[in-house]
Amino acid sequence: MNSKPQKIIVNIQDCKYPSWKVCLRNKLKYLKSSNLEIDCKNLDLSCTDLLEVIAISNQSNCTVISVCSTSLKTTVSAQSLGYKSQFIIENHLNETLKINEKNITISKTNFHQGTVRSGEYLESSGDLLILGDVNPGAKVSAEGNIIIWGRLLGIAHAGSKGDSKSTISALQLRPVQLRIASRVARGPKEKPQLGFAEQARIDSEEIIICPLETT
Amino acid sequence: MATDTRVILICSGKGGVGKTTLTANLGISLARQGFTTAVLDADFGLRNLDLLLGLENRIVYTAQEVLEEECRLDQALVKHKQEANLSLLPAGNPRMLDWLKPDDMRRIVDMLKEQFNYVLIDCPAGVEDGFKNAMAASQEAIVVTNPEVSAVRDADRVIGLLNTNAIKPVQLVLNRVRPKMMANQEMLSIDDVTDILALPLLGLVLEDEQVIVSTNRGEPLTLNSLNSPAAKCYLNIAKRLQGEDIPLIDPLEESSGFGAKFRRLMQTKIF
Structure with missing residues (x-):
């Protein structure tokens, strides 16, 4: 009717x-x-x-x-x-800044605390900061960088809108699969050394993993 | 009338990891300790909690008839033959699969709460409607898993769903642990599992052939064969549920055989 x-x-x-x-x-x-x-x-x-x-x-x-x-x-x-x-990410800081200076763009950071479990999917329109593990079977994606204060055991996709400068960092990087922009890589077979944070980024068209450098 | 009834969901995600066996044995153990306990079989499509408890031939009514007011609750409750503190309530009839809604589940559990200290809900496998119904009326949960990748993955998914429904606390039981395989690192270790699931471990249950025998006989291990390794594990879990501090068994020690056990006994008891 x-x-x-x-x-x-x-x-x-x-x-x-x-x-x-x-x-x-x-x-x-x-x-x-x-x-x-x-x-x-x-x-x-x-x-x-x-x-x-x-x-x-x-x-x-x-x-x-x-x-x-x-x-x-x-x-x-x-x-x-x-x-x-x-x-929807609410960013009060961002709102006030927009009023003061109109043309400044600030990347929004989405923050998640707790374990991301199998079957769960987190998405962010800016950077994504996770305080906890990303378990196997879970997927996280961000238009910007992904930083995980914990273990990455699932799938992570940084630069999901095509930004190939995006990086994925974690205290322990043992993903099933890594994606940056349109690149896809399988996770490393061997276990990484404990106690060293690592970062994945695109270097000459391929995803590489290197120790996280603090500059 | 019991005032602070604990309603515990026993779930796993994956099938065949030992939800029903744990429900039956935990039910018997809690009843033994003097608590009035109801076990509710929410897996009514493939119900077999009644088989494990040896009560199949005594079921006349189910929760469905209680809610439709065709019978009283005490008519539908099936009392265990030996353990008078334990009662079974089948949630429904395997031929009518679609009748149960989360609200029905809440109504049944509210009725049970008036009579019992413990309500254990045996959850069906999967994360679909059956699971959601069973979850609706629960306050806390025990997640059962095996030390294998697929069972752990499914348990992880289920824990995520339990968390979004504010079910607390969620505790873990690691079932079918084979000490020898664990010692040889052919099986996921306890740490591997607890690292991923990030839950407090309520107990381990050792792999035991007697479980199969007891299932076929319809007599849970904790009823008659208290000396079997798995029965001891179940009893410990029931005690820990009460808040008793009982140390976990160490599967590595279990695997090192009679000689080592004997030596340990010598050290602890004599010197």
Whole structure:
């Protein structure tokens, strides 16, 4: 009966309302069966919470298509439920700088603390800093550099938009696969020496791994 | 009425690593220690917790009938023959696979919480609906894995999902450890596994042929054959779950055979 032509973005973090549930219910009152993108702003939502969001939306004949948030927890929850989700990095520093000097571009650094486990996928539109291990089966990618304060045992892709100057650094570099820009390399067979941080970068069209130099 | 019931999910991701065996043995051990314990078989598509406990022929109702108010909870609970503190509740009927929803699971567990000190949920393999249902009602979890790459990888995935659902604490049981292979470095070592999974180790279970015998007989090892190596491991896990501080067995010492064990005994007991 109803055609569902376009996606409507619903912001459920609105200070006009006491809680996001009330906010969502109120905003849905005025919508008639449509496809929704839920903008959760900085709310930390678990899978259970998101299921509730979906249930409330379904009650008003709306379908949740995707979720976006500045909270990593919400993004991961949405992903684990099989929804398209987008992680937005909030960078207050960046915002204020933009106002002062208009033409300065600062690369955004996305920060993740904790182990990235098998099946999980982290993406960043700037640099990516991970405090923890990247386990086998996990994938991390960044448009800029990737720095891992821990072990890299999964797949890492630096310079995902084509920047071949990007590097991947880790305290222990034992990846399944390394990608920088459009280059792909398999991880080294032998275990690296313990206690020496290493860096992968592109040198004459090939990915090489060398000890991390601090300059 | 029990006030602080612990609801523990026993899961693994990969199939065949020993979830059901651990559930059965842990259930018996906890019941032995005097705790009223319910084991809930959430793997109702391929249910066999009843087989392991030797209760297959006593099942009349399942949780499904309880929720549909066709019977009372105590009619569906199957009491164990020897261990009166232990009851089994099958979650559903293998012929009706789609009926259970996370909310149903919460309702069942809430009912069980009123009567029992421990509720152990035997989770199905995989990370799909069955797992999500089983996870919905749990507060803490035990992840079972074997010292092999594929089991560890799947456990890692499951731990990630448990973390996003705020299930705490998550503890690890390393099952089917073969001390000789570990000593010869033909198998992942305990450190290899705990390094990747980054979880506290609740216990090791040694590989034991008696497990197969006990499964076929429908009598968990912890019931009658307390001298088998695996039964001791299960008992230790049950005690550690209570917060008792029992040191982990060292598989390397286990592998060095009778001579070394005898010498150790001499050193500790006599001198």
